[in-house]
Structures are given as C-alpha cells and as structure tokens.
Amino acid sequence: xxxxxxxxxxxxxxxxxxxxxxxxxxxxxxxxxxxxxxxxxxxxxxxxxxxxxxxxxxxxxxxxxxxxxxxxxxxxxxxxxxxxxxxxxxxxxxxxxxxxxxxxxxxxxxxxxxxxxxxxxxxxxxxxxxxxxxxxxxxxxxxxxxxxxxxxxxxxxxxxxxxxxxxxxxxxxxxxxxxxxxxxxxxxxxxxxxxxxxxxxxxxxxxxxxxxxxxxxxxxxxxxxxxxxxxxxxxxxxxxxxxxxxxxxxxxxxxxxxxxxxxxxxxxxxxxxxxxxxxxxxxxxxxxxxxxxxxxxxxxxxxxxxxxxxxxxxxxxxxxxxxxxxxxxxxxxxxxxxxxxxxxxxxxxxxxxxxxxxxxxxxxxxxxxxxxxxxxxxxxxxxxxxxxxxxxxxxxxxxxxxxxxxxxxxxxxxxxxxxxxxx
Amino acid sequence: xxxxxxxxxxxxxxxxxxxxxxxxxxxxxxxxxxxxxxxxxxxxxxxxxxxxxxxxxxxxxxxxxxxxxxxxxxxxxxxxxxxxxxxxxxxxxxxxxxxxxxxxxxxxxxxxxxxxxxxxxxxxxxxxxxxxxxxxxxxxxxxxxxxxxxxxxxxxxxxxxxxxxxxxxxxxxxxxx
Numbered sequence: 001x002x003x004x005x006x007x008x009x010x011x012x013x014x015x016x017x018x019x020x021x022x023x024x025x026x027x028x029x030x031x032x033x034x035x036x037x038x039x040x041x042x043x044x045x046x047x048x049x050x051x052x053x054x055x056x057x058x059x060x061x062x063x064x065x066x067x068x069x070x071x072x073x074x075x076x077x078x079x080x081x082x083x084x085x086x087x088x089x090x091x092x093x094x095x096x097x098x099x100x101x102x103x104x105x106x107x108x109x110x111x112x113x114x115x116x117x118x119x120x121x122x123x124x125x126x127x128x129x130x131x132x133x134x135x136x137x138x139x140x141x142x143x144x145x146x147x148x149x150x151x152x153x154x155x156x157x158x159x160x161x162x163x164x165x166x167x168x169x170x171x172x173x174x175x176x177x178x179x180x181x182x183x184x185x186x187x188x189x190x191x192x193x194x195x196x197x198x199x200x201x202x203x204x205x206x207x208x209x210x211x212x213x214x215x216x217x218x219x220x221x222x223x224x225x226x227x228x229x230x231x232x233x234x235x236x237x238x239x240x241x242x243x244x245x246x247x248x249x250x251x252x253x254x255x256x257x258x259x260x261x262x263x264x265x266x267x268x269x270x271x272x273x274x275x276x277x278x279x280x281x282x283x284x285x286x287x288x289x290x291x292x293x294x295x296x297x298x299x300x301x302x303x304x305x306x307x308x309x310x311x312x313x314x315x316x317x318x319x320x321x322x323x324x325x326x327x328x329x330x331x332x333x334x335x336x337x338x339x340x341x342x343x344x345x346x347x348x349x350x351x352x353x354x355x356x357x358x359x360x361x362x363x364x365x366x367x368x369x370x371x372x373x374x375x376x377x378x379x380x381x382x383x384x385x386x387x388x389x390x391x392x393x394x395x396x397x398x399x400x401x402x403x404x405x406x407x408x409x410x411x412x413x414x415x416x417x418x419x420x421x422x423x
Numbered sequence: 424x425x426x427x428x429x430x431x432x433x434x435x436x437x438x439x440x441x442x443x444x445x446x447x448x449x450x451x452x453x454x455x456x457x458x459x460x461x462x463x464x465x466x467x468x469x470x471x472x473x474x475x476x477x478x479x480x481x482x483x484x485x486x487x488x489x490x491x492x493x494x495x496x497x498x499x500x501x502x503x504x505x506x507x508x509x510x511x512x513x514x515x516x517x518x519x520x521x522x523x524x525x526x527x528x529x530x531x532x533x534x535x536x537x538x539x540x541x542x543x544x545x546x547x548x549x550x551x552x553x554x555x556x557x558x559x560x561x562x563x564x565x566x567x568x569x570x571x572x573x574x575x576x577x578x579x580x581x582x583x584x585x586x587x588x589x590x591x592x593x594x595x596x597x598x599x600x
Contacts, residue, residue: 081496081497081505081506081509081546082497082508082546083546083547085546110543111543111546111549124457124462124465124466125454126457126459126462126466131454131456132456132457132458132459132462133454133455133456133457134454134455134457135453135454135455136455139453139454139455140453142451142453143451143453144451190451191454194452194454195454205468207467207468207542211543211549212542212543212546212549213467213542213543213549213550214543215468215538215542219597219598221598222597264465264466264468266466266468268468268470268474270470270471270472271597272468272469272470272538273470273471273531273532273534273535273538274535274538274539275535275538275539275543278529278530278531278532278535278593279524279526279529279530279535279539282593284516284522284524288516288517288522288592289592289593289594290529290592290593290594291593291594291596292593292594292595292596292597293595293596293597294596294599295596295597295599296599296600328600398521399521399522
C-alpha cells in the first residue's frame with residue numbers, strides 16, 4: 001500500500017469523485033491523507049472451516065446467505081380495519097446498485113395481494129374500440145415484448161418530510177417507497193391497436209383484479225406512448241405483490257397508476273374519477289384548489305449511506321452513496337454537500353444511466369469527527385434541479401403530502417450519529 | 424416454436440423480407456372478440472356522465488340500516504371514522520387551516536361514491552352489497568354530509584344530479600409533462 005493524497009473538493013471533507021476510479025490526483029488542490037496503519041500482530045489468518053468440507057448442493061430455487069437475513073422490507077402491522085391494506089418499504093440503506101431485488105421491491109396494496117391463477121385470469125380491452133377483446137395469459141406470452149429498466153415510486157414516498165418537524169427515521173422508513181427493476185412486457189399500444197381505438201376515445205380506465213378492484217384513468221395519448229403491460233420483473237414473472245400475472249407499467253409516473261393485477265382496460269371519452277384519483281393521489285394547493293392527475297415523479301435523490309439512524313463508528317474515509325431518479329428524463333448530475341448545502345461537489349454516477357431509472361451515485365468523504373450535514377442534489381436531462389425542502393414546502397404547502405422530492409438532510413454529530421434534520 | 428429458418432423461408436416465398444415480417448406481425452392478433460353485453464357482470468366502472476350504473480334505487484332512510492350493519496365497525500356510528508383514513512363526514516375546504524378532506528368536503532363527483540363502494544366496500548367483504556344496498560348506503564353517506572335529503576330516492580338519474588360542494592375544486596393536470 002502506498003500513501004495516497006486525496007483532493008478535497010468541497011467543505012467538510014468531500015473528496016474528488018475521480019478517486020473512485022483509482023486516478024492519482026497528487027499535487028492537485030488541498031489534500032487529505034489516508035493513514036498507513038501498522039500491521040495488527042494478533043491477526044494470523046488461517047484456512048476457515050468451510051474451506052475444509054464440501055458445501056451445500058445446487059438447489060432448484062436460490063436463497064440468500066443466512067447472514068443477510070436482517071435485510072428486510074419494513075411494513076406496518078396488519079390492521080383488521082384495513083384488511084390487506086398497507087405498504088412495505090425497501091431497505092434502501094442496505095442496497096447497492098440501481099436494481100432492487102424482487103423480494104425487496106416496495107409494495108403498496110389497497111386490499112391485499114390476490115392469489116391469481118393465470119389460467120383463469122383475463123385481460124379485457126373494451127369501451128370505445130372497434131372490437132372488444134379478451135386476452136388470456138397464454139395469449140399474451142406470445143406477443144413481442146420489450147425490456148426496460150425503470151424506477152417505480154409511490155407518490156406518498158417521503159411524505160413525512162412535508163411535516164413541521166423532522167421525523168426520527170431511516171432512509172428506508174422515510175424514503176423506502178421507491179425501487180428499481182427491469183420490466184419486460186408488451187407495449188400497451190400493440191394491444192390497443194389490435195382492439196382498434198375509436199376516434200372519440202380520450203382515456204383508458206385501468207382496473208385491477210384485487211379485492212378493491214383498484215382503478216385509475218390515464219389519458220390515451222400517454223397510454224399509447226411508453227406504457228407497458230408488464231409480465232416480467234428482473235427476468236422472472238412479476239411477483240404477486242407486484243401484480244402477478246400482469247400489471248400496467250407507466251414509466252416515470254406515480255406508482256399507483258401502474259395498476260397491478262390488471263384485468264380491465266376500458267376506453268372512454270372522460271376519466272372515471274376513481275376514488276384513488278379524487279379522494280387520494282390528488283394535491284391540494286395553498287389556494288385550496290387541488291391538482292388532479294399529477295402523474296410524473298419529480299427530480300429526486302437521497303443519500304442511502306450514511307443515512308438516518310446509522311452510526312459512524314470511527315473517523316476516516318466513507319463512501320457517500322445514494323440513488324437519484326427523475327420521472328422526466330435521465331440523471332445528468334448529482335452533487336453532494338457535507339456542510340448543509342453551502343458547498344457542493346460532483347458525485348460519480350454509474351454510466352449505464354437510462355431514462356426514468358434509478359442512478360447510483362458515489363463520492364468519497366473524509367469524516368474528521370465534527371458536525372456535518374450531508375445532502376444530495378440531482379439534475380436531470382431536461383435541466384430540472386432538485387429543490388430544497390424549504391422551497392418545495394413553501395410552494396406546495398402541506399395540506400397534501402404527495403410528491404415530496406426536496407433535498408434530504410442527514411446530520412452527523414460528533415458522536416457519529418446520523419439523523420434526519422431540516423437544514 | 425418459431426425458428427429463424429422458418430422465418431427466412433417465409434420471407435423467401437413473399438416478395439420481400441419486409442412483407443414477410445409484416446405478415447408475422449399481423450399473425451400476432453391473439454385477442455378473442457367479446458361483446459359488451461358479456462361484460463355486464465364484470466365492468467363496474469360508473470362515470471359522472473351516468474354511464475355504467477346498474478338498475479336499482481334507495482334512500483338514506485333505508486341506507487342507515489345498511490350502514491349500521493356493514494360500515495360502522497370501521498367508519499364509526501356517524502361516519503366519523505376510526506382513523507383519519509376512514510372518516511366519511513365533515514371538513515371544510517375553505518375555513519380550516521389544514522382542511523379535513525372527506526366525501527362531503529372534498530370529493531368532486533357523487534359518481535365516485537357509487538363506483539368506489541360498489542367495487543371496494545365494505546373492505547372486509549367487497550362486492551357483497553346488492554345494487555339497491557349500494558344506492559341506499561351512499562344516499563346515507565351523502566345525507567350524513569347534508570348533501571341530500573333523507574327521503575331522496577337515489578338512482579341512476581338522481582345520482583347524476585347530485586352536486587358536490589367541492590365540484591369546482593380540481594384542476595386537471597393530466598396533460599402536464
């Protein structure tokens with residue numbers, strides 16, 4: 001090991017992201033030094049037991065290491081007055097990369113997860129069409145499909161940050177209603193074209209086969225664009241909690257309109273004004289008018305580590321990492337601040353970044369044991385910049401708590417405790 | 424199974440590769456035709472313009488009994504709710520600092536009440552009410568909110584005429600990019 005000089009690029013210890021590429025930057029700007037530790041005399045390595053006996057056999061269906069069992073979604077207790085209702089949140093603070101494992105993808109159900117036999121399930125397209133059609137799962141598997149990587153976010157994600165006081169929470173509890181996956185399915189336009197859309201049709205009304213028969217109305221022009229009938233998620237059939245055997249997928253938009261367990265698409269002149277697009281998922285402004293059909297999710301990022309309720313055990317270099325996404329394009333830039341937004345440094349973004357997908361960012365940071373406030377700020381390919389929490393809440397008020405996409409602040413105190421703060 | 428060989432030979436017999444491929448795409452029409460009349464028991468969509476309502480009718484006076492039997496466990500004796508999510512009455516969009524938003528204060532269309540109760544309520548046994556019971560119980564919820572008289576016979580026609588207090592309270596944002 002050689003002693004390496006690290007270029008500090010913003011206050012409070014942020015280090016040039018190019019160090020992540022192993023690029024030497026000696027001689028540039030202010031430098032921090034990594035210390036070379038002396039060898040620990042007590043550390044004599046030996047061959048471990050598992051290297052001395054054959055391991056388990058290959059299996060039909062894989063499972064994770066028992067040492068990672070603590071990685072769990074977070075969900076509330078079942079509520080008999082809301083049977084099957086509720087959400088489970090992805091453990092963002094424990095995940096890496098930009099794809100969420102299917103078993104840890106967030107969920108939100110309004111009446112539980114139905115146990116659907118695909119041989120009995122039907123998808124009906126009707127209403128203002130030339131020929132109403134019914135499709136079986138078997139039929140649908142024969143259509144040409146596309147695969148795309150997209151984020152999915154509940155519009156209620158991060159909603160507690162509209163509140164007057166910062167909640168004591170983790171990246172998971174505060175922001176865990178977002179996940180990323182590769183979705184494979186049939187462009188919805190293929191099926192709508194087959195039914196033959198009437199010139200009068202302006203909306204599709206999508207209904208699920210769950211006990212709530214959850215419905216949402218979507219403008220036809222959007223439905224004919226990049227909307228997909230998704231049958232596979234990360235290569236395997238969509239899981240029951242995500243809509244097995246099929247769901248709608250509306251890229252970049254609030255998760256609720258990607259109707260799960262999709263069974264009905266009715267084309268109409270007007271939207272239905274379903275309960276979940278009037279009573280809920282609407283945004284009341286300060287002037288008491290309410291925005292309806294607020295589909296795209298705003299430009300957003302969150303640092304997932306270090307993050308709320310973690311503890312930095314010792315001083316030194318940490319990799320600050322997180323995810324960024326935008327419902328209106330791809331992520332072009334993520335900046336990170338360690339001093340509550342006064343100075344910023346560019347983070348490294350993984351290069352395979354695509355539209356409406358999660359982008360992983362990383363930047364090295366030297367914690368010297370002092371107070372710090374970590375923030376991230378994303379910019380998308382349309383030039384949208386993530387707003388501060390204060391400007392978002394000032395503009396939108398907090399009568400509604402959907403579509404929070406302001407900057408998250410994680411305070412690190414001298415003891416190394418990390419906490420959600422408003423800064 | 425579709426093999427590349429078959430595709431190529433299909434293309435060879437047609438005038439060009441392009442027409443061969445479009446024939447393959449056209450063959451991908453696998454939907455089975457169905458009539459709207461076959462969907463009557465399946466399509467629950469009820470819209471503000473009056474489309475999609477079943478026959479039937481009911482008054483709030485009749486609905487009180489349905490409500491007390493099927494709804495109060497979760498929504499309270501007078502629709503006051505057992506938590507913020509199940510409150511069905513009250514609120515004022517203009518006077519309150521953070522308005523309590525309910526069927527009465529917030530919902531722009533009475534049709535939504537029919538559509539939602541028919542498809543999703545009661546939450547412990549969705550779709551177990553008859554159409555008459557749905558008309559009755561939603562008449563009662565509207566009456567609890569002082570929107571209709573308890574003697575009004577609610578049916579497809581009268582429901583369409585019910586004006587909700589917050590009917591002009593929404594801005595259609597559906598075309599915003």
